[in-house]
Amino acid sequence: xxxxxxxxxxxxxxxxxxxxxxxxxxxxxxxxxxxxxxxxxxxxxxxxxxxxxxxxxxxxxxxxxxxxxxxxxxxxxxxxxxxxxxxxxxxxxxxxxxxxxxxxxxxxxxxxxxxxxxxxxxxxxxxxxxxxxxxxxxxxxxxxxxxxxxxxxxxxxxxxxxxxxxxxxxxxxxxxxxxxxxxxxxxxxxxxxxxxxxxxxxxxxxxxxxxxxxxxxxxxxxxxxxxxxxxxxxxxxxxxxxxxxxxxxxxxxxxxxxxxxxxxxxxxxxxxxxxxxxxxxxxxxxxxxxxxxxxxxxxxxxxxxxxxxxxxxxxxxxxxxxxxxxxxxxxxxxxxxxxxxxxxxxxxxxxxxxxxxxxxxxxxxxxxxxxxxxxxxxxxxxxxxxxxxxxxxxxxxxxxxxxxxxxxxxxxxxxxxxxxxxxxxxxxxxxxxxxxxxxxxxxxxxxxxxxxxxxxxxxxxxxxxxxxxxxxxxxxxxxxxxxxxxxxxxxxxxxxxxxxxxxxxxxxxxxxxxxxxxxxxxxxxxxxxxxxxxxxxxxxxxxxxxxxxxxxxxxxxxxxxxxxxxx
Amino acid sequence: xxxxxxxxxxxxxxxxxxxxxxxxxxxxxxxxxxxxxxxxxxxxxxxxxxxxxxxxxxxxxxxxxxxxxxxxxxxxxxxxxxxxxxxxxxxxxxxxxxxxxxxxxxxxxxxxxxxxxxxxxxxxxxxxxxxxxxxxxxxxxxxxxxxxxxxxxxxxxxxxxxxxxxxxxxxxxxxxxxxxxxxxxxxxxxxxxxxxxxxxxxxxxxxxxxxxxxxxxxxxxxxxxxxxxxxxxxxxxxxxxxxxxxxxxxxxxxx
Numbered sequence: 001x002x003x004x005x006x007x008x009x010x011x012x013x014x015x016x017x018x019x020x021x022x023x024x025x026x027x028x029x030x031x032x033x034x035x036x037x038x039x040x041x042x043x044x045x046x047x048x049x050x051x052x053x054x055x056x057x058x059x060x061x062x063x064x065x066x067x068x069x070x071x072x073x074x075x076x077x078x079x080x081x082x083x084x085x086x087x088x089x090x091x092x093x094x095x096x097x098x099x100x101x102x103x104x105x106x107x108x109x110x111x112x113x114x115x116x117x118x119x120x121x122x123x124x125x126x127x128x129x130x131x132x133x134x135x136x137x138x139x140x141x142x143x144x145x146x147x148x149x150x151x152x153x154x155x156x157x158x159x160x161x162x163x164x165x166x167x168x169x170x171x172x173x174x175x176x177x178x179x180x181x182x183x184x185x186x187x188x189x190x191x192x193x194x195x196x197x198x199x200x201x202x203x204x205x206x207x208x209x210x211x212x213x214x215x216x217x218x219x220x221x222x223x224x225x226x227x228x229x230x231x232x233x234x235x236x237x238x239x240x241x242x243x244x245x246x247x248x249x250x251x252x253x254x255x256x257x258x259x260x261x262x263x264x265x266x267x268x269x270x271x272x273x274x275x276x277x278x279x280x281x282x283x284x285x286x287x288x289x290x291x292x293x294x295x296x297x298x299x300x301x302x303x304x305x306x307x308x309x310x311x312x313x314x315x316x317x318x319x320x321x322x323x324x325x326x327x328x329x330x331x332x333x334x335x336x337x338x339x340x341x342x343x344x345x346x347x348x349x350x351x352x353x354x355x356x357x358x359x360x361x362x363x364x365x366x367x368x369x370x371x372x373x374x375x376x377x378x379x380x381x382x383x384x385x386x387x388x389x390x391x392x393x394x395x396x397x398x399x400x401x402x403x404x405x406x407x408x409x410x411x412x413x414x415x416x417x418x419x420x421x422x423x424x425x426x427x428x429x430x431x432x433x434x435x436x437x438x439x440x441x442x443x444x445x446x447x448x449x450x451x452x453x454x455x456x457x458x459x460x461x462x463x464x465x466x467x468x469x470x471x472x473x474x475x476x477x478x479x480x481x482x483x484x485x486x487x488x489x490x491x492x493x494x495x496x497x498x499x500x501x502x503x504x505x506x507x508x509x510x511x512x513x514x515x516x517x518x519x520x521x522x523x524x525x526x527x528x529x530x531x532x533x534x535x536x537x538x539x540x541x542x543x544x545x546x547x548x549x550x551x552x553x554x555x556x557x558x559x560x561x562x563x564x565x566x567x
Numbered sequence: 568x569x570x571x572x573x574x575x576x577x578x579x580x581x582x583x584x585x586x587x588x589x590x591x592x593x594x595x596x597x598x599x600x601x602x603x604x605x606x607x608x609x610x611x612x613x614x615x616x617x618x619x620x621x622x623x624x625x626x627x628x629x630x631x632x633x634x635x636x637x638x639x640x641x642x643x644x645x646x647x648x649x650x651x652x653x654x655x656x657x658x659x660x661x662x663x664x665x666x667x668x669x670x671x672x673x674x675x676x677x678x679x680x681x682x683x684x685x686x687x688x689x690x691x692x693x694x695x696x697x698x699x700x701x702x703x704x705x706x707x708x709x710x711x712x713x714x715x716x717x718x719x720x721x722x723x724x725x726x727x728x729x730x731x732x733x734x735x736x737x738x739x740x741x742x743x744x745x746x747x748x749x750x751x752x753x754x755x756x757x758x759x760x761x762x763x764x765x766x767x768x769x770x771x772x773x774x775x776x777x778x779x780x781x782x783x784x785x786x787x788x789x790x791x792x793x794x795x796x797x798x799x800x801x802x803x804x805x806x807x808x809x810x811x812x813x814x815x816x817x818x819x820x821x822x
Contacts, residue, residue, distance in 0.1 A: 020668060172610065173675050173694075173741040216749045218717055218739050244723070 002027055002042055008087060009080050012040055028092060039074070039092040042085045055086055062088055064134060072123045072153050093153045098141035098207060107210030110230055116152045117204050118260050120144065123154050124200065125253035128193040135191055139199035140179055141206055179203060179213055182244050194246040197256055201241020201249075208234065213242075233267035306330050315343055320363060323349060328373045331385035332392035337400040347403050356411040361423065364404060368426075395434065402431035402438050409441060410497050417508055418452050421445035437480055444473045444505075451509075467509065467516040474502050474513075475525060482532065489540055496536070496544045499529045500551060507555040511562055522559055526552055568685045568759065569822050570602045573794035576815035577802045579769060586616030587767050587815040588624045588676075594631060596639040602683040603631045604817045606765040608696050609676040610741065619663045619676035619743045626655050627680050643684060645754050652680065652691045656742055656750050663743030675744030679709060679765050683757055683819060690753040694741045695768045698753070702761035705780040708753050712739045736768070760785050763819040769812030773805050788820045 002014050002025070012029035018039070019026040029040040043058060045051045065076045078089035098116075101108060120139070127134040136154070145153045179202030181195045202213050202220060209226045213219065220242045223235045237259050243249045250256040264270050306329060313326040314336055323346035326336040339345030344352075350360050370382040390397040405427035412420045425445035428438035447470040454463040481498040485491040506513055506522060514522050530552050533545055570593055578585040586609035594601045605627040609616030634651060656678070667674045677694025690698050692709040695716075700706045710716065714737040718724040729735060740748055757763070762785050771779070782801055788794045802814050 172736060173738040173744040212746060215740065215745065215747055219721075 037092040039090050041088040044085050070126045072119050093145040095145045095147040098144040108207045113208045119152050121253050121257045124196050136196050139203050194249050197249050201238050205238050231267050233263035327385050328371045331388035334396035347407050351407050351411045355413040398431040398434035401427045402435045418448035421448050440477050467512045471517050500548050503551045503555050510558050571820040574817040575798040579813045581811045585813045587813040588620035590624045598639045599685045605680040606696050607676045607678045608767040615674045619674045623659050623678050648689045660742050660748045675741035688757045692751045694738045699764040702758045705776045765817040767815045769814040770816045773808035773810045794818050
């Protein structure tokens, strides 16, 4: 027994007795030279029956402890072996054991307990990761010191060994062995890291509820049965720590640490919050889809209605304005222009009478500028119907432009050829991409414009060049007509019209064309057309063929007259 | 109601000390004869278990000497016994704890104390010493406060497993080693021509209740000599069956 005031090892002055363990007494000592406080643990040799074996254990234990370095563990700095006793000098941990805190204040605040639990878990993880692993085996509030700064330190590595060596045949009392895990009683497998997990769980239970699991009713109930205000996350953690079967517990301190760090995430309240968040997210999401569905449905029915209206208007169209109305109703469809199987379109309607009048030209050119649409509230807006058609249906747009261009080319009621071509070209230019022939018409139109321009200005050289161009255009137009047009009635009709156009062109410019090529070539071209047209034996087209033939005859005469004059 | 009493103890085969303590007193009071029997099974390192058990025995003896006469001035009510005995246990718990703390050791004791008045029995129990009533069969009055008994009660273990489990000697609590002691109390009416028995765990590990009933049948225990004889026979039987613990039994025959 060290005396108060005595000097140990010439350095440590014993100030006070601060604790007593199973076979040891702990004193507070002062190193007067360094003016630092230490704890001195004395194991008395006379107090222990078989000191040698105890000492062996102590030496082994202190050897282990000396190597440890962790903020939540006291470090051993010296071991002194004297005749009467075995003395260990270690850090003096200021503060109170959690056991005292429990006695004084009862259950501890949950936040503190979780903070302590993390630190203890850290210590256990550190101990378990030593080689060989150190199993503490005696986690209980009495062995945890609460320092003034709020951190905890694990003390007393002696009793763990003491319990391990206990002869279990003797009657023992649960209160003396701490929160022994089931396997610590023997017969249930070896103690390992999971034993410490159990004891830590029991310690947390005691701290957070104030109920000692070693007192009646000797069980670890879900903590919220004792205090409903506690976290369900912590409840789950404690329940998992204190499972009877080690395999059902957290398998390592790291696993427990993770759970402790996320305890509020396995909390019911947290889960509820997350659920609420999910609901809050899902409702707008679902509504988005619902509204999208409604608008799609609305759009579809509007489109449907539009189609119905369009079809109705078109089916009952009897005058020009009806077609325009249909076009405004749905500018993206081509039916009103081109007609359907049941009903002819605007273009057919306009040329039915065999000509395209200048009034009809006026309304057609309005298509380009936009049609007026009067909505339900009476406001009128201009709808650029052709632009919309182009956006919605490129091919359809080309086709419409081409057919209108053809209508101009073949039916436009103007006397001057170049004006007709100019009008047609304004439409053909939009169809160039899809209809090569449209390009030719455009080129012819350009030629005619230039010819008019140059002849006015008297620029003969350029005029000649343009006639040359015109000749080329005409011949290639003829080739195209021969090669590309189909042989059904419609294609043949078109072919005849093109030939007619070519013949007209030659007749109107016979002299100049003969000059830029040669009379023979011109006649050859005409003869070719004549031959090809006479091969056509279609009853429907007989009239057109006949008129073409007379046209050809006149043109041949005209060309020959040139020849005669020249001759 | 009259009583014949006997008490026997044996150190057993292996222990160096007998840590069991036993006291049986027949007391003459204003309310007629009464019997106070106390049986403690001490435990602890450094062979100090007997200090704990003896301390508790003395405390009950003092109670019989100092407090019981006063109680007998009026009809005895159950709650008074309950509160006075619980006080004894708490007091003893603190005392033994302080004693152990001073020596740096942990020691403790179980206790089963029984007071038989002319009409009632009063039993207080901490730990795994037991009280039985033998009358048309054998009935265990107390419940063990042991780890295995709780496991059986919780359904984690069968009675048979409990008998051989390594943890059968682990007490849930005992006087002197627990922070708080929560004793069980059992009250009831006593029967005429019955035998009341207190025993430590060493007495009953190796022999069955049926064997106890056969030897301690009230019809066979007609005088103190026969009671001692029967007790010693069973203690011997225990030792033949290699019981290692101290063995103690107390008998009270009513007539």
